[in-house]
Amino acid sequence: MTKNFVFSSVGDNTHFDSLWINNNMDYDLYVIYYGSDETIYEKYKLKVTYIEKRKGSKFQNFKYFYVNNSNIIDKYDRFFILDDDIIFNVNDINNMFRISRKYNLDICGPSFSKKGKISHKYINTHKPNILLQYTNFVEVNTPLFNKKSLTSLMKILDYSLIGWGIDMLYIQCNGLEKEKSYAIIHKIKCINPHDHQKDNKRELAKIKNCDKREDIWKKYAKRLNFQKCFIKKKYSFIKL
Numbered sequence: 001m002t003k004n005f006v007f008s009s010v011g012d013n014t015h016f017d018s019l020w021i022n023n024n025m026d027y028d029l030y031v032i033y034y035g036s037d038e039t040i041y042e043k044y045k046l047k048v049t050y051i052e053k054r055k056g057s058k059f060q061n062f063k064y065f066y067v068n069n070s071n072i073i074d075k076y077d078r079f080f081i082l083d084d085d086i087i088f089n090v091n092d093i094n095n096m097f098r099i100s101r102k103y104n105l106d107i108c109g110p111s112f113s114k115k116g117k118i119s120h121k122y123i124n125t126h127k128p129n130i131l132l133q134y135t136n137f138v139e140v141n142t143p144l145f146n147k148k149s150l151t152s153l154m155k156i157l158d159y160s161l162i163g164w165g166i167d168m169l170y171i172q173c174n175g176l177e178k179e180k181s182y183a184i185i186h187k188i189k190c191i192n193p194h195d196h197q198k199d200n201k202r203e204l205a206k207i208k209n210c211d212k213r214e215d216i217w218k219k220y221a222k223r224l225n226f227q228k229c230f231i232k233k234k235y236s237f238i239k240l
Contacts, residue, residue: 002027004097005076007065009058010044011035014084017047026094027080030072032061057162057210058083059140066154079150083141087116087191096144099132099185103238106149106174106181109138116191123184123232130186134235138182140167141192149174158220162210165217168230179235187240 004027010016012035020029028049033041034056045051050072054061062081066073078097082088092110100108111126112118118125123137145153153170161169171182 003077005030006080006082007062008082008084009034009061010084012037012040016084017044019088020090020093021047022090024090026097032065059161059166060159063157063159077147078144080144085193086142087193092188095188096185100144105183106146107138107170108144108183108185109142110188110190111184111186113189113191117194120232123234126189127186129240131238131240132183132185133237134180134183135233136171136176136182137232138167160216161220162213164213165221172226
């Protein structure tokens with residue numbers, strides 16, 4: 001039985017079901033559907049390991065799933081939490097899990113192709129001839145956790161958070177000083193589509209309080225006394 005768990009919060013403007021699913025999957029795929037089209041819901045239901053309906057952002061919905069399904073969570077030891085619009089194939093997802101295990105990484109993510117949007121170019125842009133580069137930052141749209149690092153996050157993750165700041169939160173709560181626990185896997189790259197490639201539709205905008213997500217994070221970080229300055233670093237790397 002696979003020990004690999006992939007999760008996404010999915011809507012109606014996504015092609016995850018044609019990209020991340022085939023007979024070579026070395027993972028189980030769990031989704032929460034935040035859309036409103038019953039036909040689309042039924043289509044997804046035929047393809048994934050698990051589905052239910054719930055409004056909310058990706059980590060809000062994952063926190064809900066985690067709290068209410070401990071019997072399922074206990075079956076797995078690696079957790080890949082993906083935005084539903086990430087362009088990624090099954091073999092690359094499989095290899096992300098393999099590399100995560102081989103190098104004993106707490107948290108890692110793929111590199112990003114220049115064909116799509118790259119929010120943190122200094123850290124995330126794909127580098128040829130490099131297997132991985134250690135870092136202290138893995139973007140919130142594609143983090144892969146081992147169970148220990150995920151558990152640390154879930155203990156303090158607040159339902160109010162909407163994406164913003166969560167990528168800083170899961171590094172800080174697992175040890176900001178570590179130099180070989182977090183990495184960007186440059187052997188593997190994905191595409192984060194530009195908004196114009198998605199008909200200029202941002203599903204995030206439909207979530208309640210989305211426009212306040214930065215302020216929500218700042219208040220939360222202040223309450224937990226997190227470092228005000230989070231410097232994104234690159235450490236040593238491993239060549240292909």
